[in-house]
Amino acid sequence: MSDKTKADAPNGAKDRPGPSRRTVLAGGAVAAGATALSFPYVSRGLAAESLKFWQFYAPGGGVATQSKWFEDMAKSWNDSHDVKVELVYVPNNAYMDGTKLPTAFASGAGPDLFIISPGDFLRYYNGGVLLDLTPFIDKAAQDDLFPGVIANRMVDGKIYGLPMEVEPMAMYYSVDAFNEAGLTEKDVPKTWEDLLTVGKKLTTDKRFGVLFETAPGYYQNFTWYPFLWQGGGDIQSKDGKSAFNSPAAAQALKFWQDAVNMGVSPRKVLGGGGWDVVPNLASGYCAMQNVGIWAISQLHENAPNFKYGVFKLPTPPGGKYVTVGGGWAFVANAKGKNPKAAGEFCAWALGSMSPDSIERVVDWCTKAKSDMPPRKSALEKGKEAYSKGFLKVFADDIYPGARAEPRVPPPVYKAISDAIQACQLNGQKPEEAAAAASQQIDAFLAGYKGAPIL
Amino acid sequence: MPAARKAAGFRLSSRQREWIAGYLFVAPDAIGLLIFVGAPMLLSLSLGFFSVSGFGEYSFVGLANYRRMLGDPLFWQSLKVTVFYVVMLVPALYVCGLGLALLIQADTRFNGFVRTLLFMPQTVSLVVVGLVWQVLLIDKIGLLNRLISALGVGGFSWLGDPRLALIMVVVISVWFLMGFYMLIFLGGLQDIPREYYEAAKIDGAGPVASFYRITLPLLRPTSFFVLLVSTVTAVCGSQTFDLVYIMTRGGPANTTSLAIFYVYQQAFLFNEYGYAAAMASVLVVVLMLITVLLFMLTRGGRFTYD
16 A cells, blocks of 8 residues: 555554455456356347357368358458448357257347258248348349249248358269279269169278268258159149159169168268268268269368369169259348348348459359359359369259259158158168158148248 | 343254254255256246247147157157167166176276276267267278178178167267266275175175175165166266267167157257157156156165165
């Protein structure tokens, strides 16, 4: 204590060593305040103005350019707008298959902005939390979106999600594995039968010939749909009833079953799953892998020396080439704290005719990731990238046969998933599995009142 | 002095002070249990009577969720898988926990080291455990397949074959949990007076007779605890969910879809919170019945040795 404070101090406190009671109380108050602020709900309340944008492209993730793209986008918006956007990262598995997003919405604390795949569209649309983005998107920009891509994000002519990418599925193969087996590019399979025959030649005691996803989930269904469509099958018929009990469905189920029964395909995959190309194809666990366009950037970043080729999905006898185009879309929470600003952000980021918005889509699809663009202008602007390498193969051969990933409610997804699993891994007769799934789908559709299934 | 007399009027007897102190000591735990276990259980129970959209809409449906359960083959499949899991896991944990405790009960430095090793899995995150085992058990190139291929056997898909996947989940659960139950049994074994064994030895009893006549009977309180806790753990322990979630996602073909995993799927993947809560309530009731039954069989967990 200084002499002055000593003199001013009340009786009895003058000679007490150490901090005064007031100092201790003040220090305590600061500490309590700091502790309280560290609680998420308090700091969240104070920072209520910013829009929270949940996604899974975290810094330090699989591909650095992807998180950078998100950061640049947020910075660019924040530099020019009063309502700020804050990126919130959720681990990939927790986002796609976890409790984070569902519990947030169940407790009325859903994010203002988030990304969803077509597989989850109906769940959130039917829940009434997807904002109609149409008023925020210019007519010219609406016309700029490929109709086949935007269709499964629309209900009654209104747009509820702005796609950032289109991710068609294809087959990748290891050039070294082909060489070892005495195969060349000419041996690339064109039919299902070819695929199994070539797969058999590529199978060794340490390697599988061809890999399809084996874990049950939305992703497995997504990868299986093209094989259903190629034989003319579908999930729902035009009269609104199940179309799943069909020879095409049984044929597609049998195709994956045969691959496992012949020992050509594994029953378990490595890494994060069948979408993960480095631990499966590049590591030598399989010689061919059924995976999407994103694998180009995965291999470029994480296995740059791996030699591979890409070919379009083979077809069944009498079938027609079709692949599936998935991809994620920006959506805004209609029950968020500032839906108008969230809608404006989505349109500004991906759905405006401004050069920045188009460039952003091009950057995401050709630099941050390796995807096909959901917009005509972006395809035109990025034509150089799509005129060479594997992106050209996708642009010229694979993408033209793409059909949008179906949006299905969870019970329909589960019925199809159970049929795939039962045939692929549990030896059930494909016709029986297709009939059982169809019965479940019909039972559900009879009482379904949500948006149309596409 | 009147003030002093007044103060003396509030003085508590030592018995009352002890009584208050006892309740104060128990209070934090009891309050915590009520808030974090009791209240959520009651809420979950009541949620089972509602249809919950997952987006803030609740509508009362009475027993509809329970009726739906009766006709849901996947719910019955998950119960069947859970029963198989419990029937395999609980005895395996009992035998492994007790066996290991008997092997390393002597207080030597080497045994101390082995105890630490056996307890180690408990210190590792279940996610890491699941991921590591997944790689060890992978088709063709996994460590286990490579080891047995040296013996001329091979080609197993430990986690992808419906006949093997649940067994492997049990094996990994046992590997993860047995260190914990070994410690419980070690505590029980150390409570048995050495004199009993010495007397038995003098009377000519061998190790097997000593085990059946002394060790097992005197371990009854420990065995009761182990059986009760391991049954609850098998139905809804963290390893039950985490290992399945990481390694199999309930597959192949729902053969590892344990009830707790199916509840999770219905709640968080299908947004059927009401239905999931109803199923969770059924699990709670079944576990309570098992607990009551065990307590009744052991007269409230009390054991006599006459």
